[in-house]
Amino acid sequence: MSKVLPAGTLAPSFTLRVTPDQNLSLSDLAGRSVVLAFYPADWSPVCGDQMALYNEVLPEFHKHGAEVLGISVDGAWCHEAFAKDRRLHFPLLADFHPKGAVAKQYGAYREGDGVCERALFVIDRQGVIFWSYCSPIAVNPGADGILDALEKMSKQETSDGHVTSSSHAA
Amino acid sequence: MGTLRVPVTPHDHIKGPANAPVTLVEYGDYECPGCGAAHPIVNLVLEHFGPKLRFVFRHFPLTQVHPNAEPAAESAEFAGAHDRFWEMHDGIYENQDNLSPPLLLALARALGLSELELSEALVSEKYAPKIKSDFLGGVRSGVNGTPSFFTNGYQHEGTYAFEDLVLAIERHLHAKASL
Numbered sequence: 001m002s003k004v005l006p007a008g009t010l011a012p013s014f015t016l017r018v019t020p021d022q023n024l025s026l027s028d029l030a031g032r033s034v035v036l037a038f039y040p041a042d043w044s045p046v047c048g049d050q051m052a053l054y055n056e057v058l059p060e061f062h063k064h065g066a067e068v069l070g071i072s073v074d075g076a077w078c079h080e081a082f083a084k085d086r087r088l089h090f091p092l093l094a095d096f097h098p099k100g101a102v103a104k105q106y107g108a109y110r111e112g113d114g115v116c117e118r119a120l121f122v123i124d125r126q127g128v129i130f131w132s133y134c135s136p137i138a139v140n141p142g143a144d145g146i147l148d149a150l151e152k153m154s155k156q157e158t159s160d161g162h163v164t165s166s167s168h169a170a
Numbered sequence: 171m172g173t174l175r176v177p178v179t180p181h182d183h184i185k186g187p188a189n190a191p192v193t194l195v196e197y198g199d200y201e202c203p204g205c206g207a208a209h210p211i212v213n214l215v216l217e218h219f220g221p222k223l224r225f226v227f228r229h230f231p232l233t234q235v236h237p238n239a240e241p242a243a244e245s246a247e248f249a250g251a252h253d254r255f256w257e258m259h260d261g262i263y264e265n266q267d268n269l270s271p272p273l274l275l276a277l278a279r280a281l282g283l284s285e286l287e288l289s290e291a292l293v294s295e296k297y298a299p300k301i302k303s304d305f306l307g308g309v310r311s312g313v314n315g316t317p318s319f320f321t322n323g324y325q326h327e328g329t330y331a332f333e334d335l336v337l338a339i340e341r342h343l344h345a346k347a348s349l
Contacts, residue, residue, distance in 0.1 A: 046235050047202045048315030055234050057309055087234040142314035144172060 004107040004119045004134045011036075011123045012105040016093040017076040024069075024091060026127070033066040033130075033153065034123040035146055038108040038116035040137060042074045042082035042092075050118065050140045055088050057143045064150040069093055072116050073100050108134065122149040125157075172312020174323040178226050183255045185216065186224030192342045194335070195226040195320040197308040200243060200262045201236035201269055205317045208330040209263040215335045223339060227259060229304040230316050238269045240301065245274040247297035248288050254281045 005012075011026060011034075018024035026034070039050055046052055051070050054061070061068050071093040074082070079092040095102045095116065103109035108119035118135040131149035135141035178184065178193055196212065198205040216225055229246075231239035242262050249258030261277040262269065271292075275285045291297060308318065312325055319326035321338045328334035 047199065047204050047232065047317075049235075050314070052232050052235050053309075053314055056232055056305070060306065060309070089234075140314040142172070142312045143309050144312045147310060 004117070004132050005105075005121070005129055007129050007131055009129045011121065011127050011129050012102070013127075014093075014102045014105070016071070016095060016102060018091045018093055019080060020076045024093060026123075029067050030127065031125055033064065033125055033150065034121075035061060035066050035068045035150075036071060036106075036121040036123060037068065038071050038095075038103055038106065038119040038121075040110075040113070040115040040118065041072055042078055046086070048140055049086070051082075051088060051092070052086055053140065053143060055086065055090065057147070058089055060143075060147060061150070064147075064154055066122070066150055071095055071102065073103070073114065110137070113137075120146060122146060122153065124153055172325045174320045174325075175311045176307035177323075182226045182228065183250060183259070184224055184226050185256060187221050188224070190222055190224040191346045192219070192223050192322055192339050193226060194223060194339065195228060197228050197230035197304070197313045197316060197318040199229075199231045199236055199239045199316040200246070200266070201239040202232070202316045203266075204330070206263055206266040208317045209260075211330055211332050211335065214332055215339070218336060219339060222343060228308060229301045230308045230313055230318065231301065231305065232316070238271070240298070241271060241274060241292055242269060243301045244292055244295070244297040245278065245288060247300050248291045249278065249281060249283060251297075252281075252283055254283065257281050 013026050015023050015025040037054060054068055058068060068090040073095050075096045076094045079094055083092055100109040100116065103116040106119065106121065108117040110117055118137055118141055120133045120141060121129055122131040124130045130153050133141060133145050174195060212225065216223060229243040231243050233240045246255055246258045246262065249255050258277055258281065265273055275288060278288045279285050317330055319330065322342045326338050328338060
């Protein structure tokens with residue numbers, strides 16, 4: 001299994017195709033938290049599919065002010081067909097050319113298989129990785145780890161906010 | 171693997187005695203083919219263990235890929251409000267190939283429940299909060315797809331084949347017996 005970038009690392013910036021004629025950059029989401037979910041391939045069976053699950057949990061992610069981005073080496077046209085078929089309501093990024101370049105930067109590329117790991121990153125508003133996790137390739141990691149991380153991050157931001165305001169008062 | 175974060179309470183749909191040494195919890199989706207295939211197996215497992223096992227069903231509909239899963243879950247809750255949850259649950263799985271709004275109404279009628287009342291409950295999403303609460307509890311417990319099982323609070327890592335489920339349940343029975 002790859003060694004994914006750990007918490008505390010600045011999230012590497014990227015610009016990737018998000019539709020056949022549009023790009024999305026991590027910097028477009030500056031000031032928001034981001035859930036970056038690398039996965040091996042579109043079109044895995046539905047009932048255990050990671051993206052289908054995140055689609056259902058999307059309102060919870062949004063409650064925490066987090067945007068969700070799926071990312072695999074599939075091309076933008078493949079993503080478009082997959083997203084339409086599964087009625088996905090969040091963007092899928094194509095780490096297609098040069099293949100897996102962004103996944104490599106995050107330590108989430110499987111050289112031997114030529115696909116992304118099942119690797120999760122929760123990135124805070126400052127663009128720093130708050131939590132990361134790499135699941136065995138065949139195991140859908142679910143959403144509990146992400147939600148736990150987002151909750152912890154919200155709590156820390158709140159307590160940081162208190163520190164700031166109290167220091168202003170002093 | 172996950173552990174069950176939401177304990178079983180009287181608000182759950184429970185089959186079997188409260189003092190059974192093992193509790194099997196399923197998170198399921200009425201339109202999921204795997205859940206449909208698991209349904210008769212679960213019944214065989216319940217029969218196999220008799221009073222030593224109780225079964226709890228919680229909803230985990232993937233609503234975007236299974237458009238009938240949410241109305242089916244709400245219909246089961248509607249039937250549950252009239253003490254007919256398991257009849258509706260069985261009816262839905264046994265007719266999964268024909269799952270549709272008319273089927274749900276027909277099942278309600280066959281149970282002597284009001285189709286009109288069910289239609290109104292579906293339109294007003296009366297039972298949606300209960301489904302949502304089941305779903306979110308499942309997500310927090312590590313449910314990543316359906317069907318997902320927990321035996322005495324531990325996520326079942328095997329398949330839903332009869333032998334796998336029996337083995338997992340027997341392990342808990344032996345652990346209790348050796349206490």
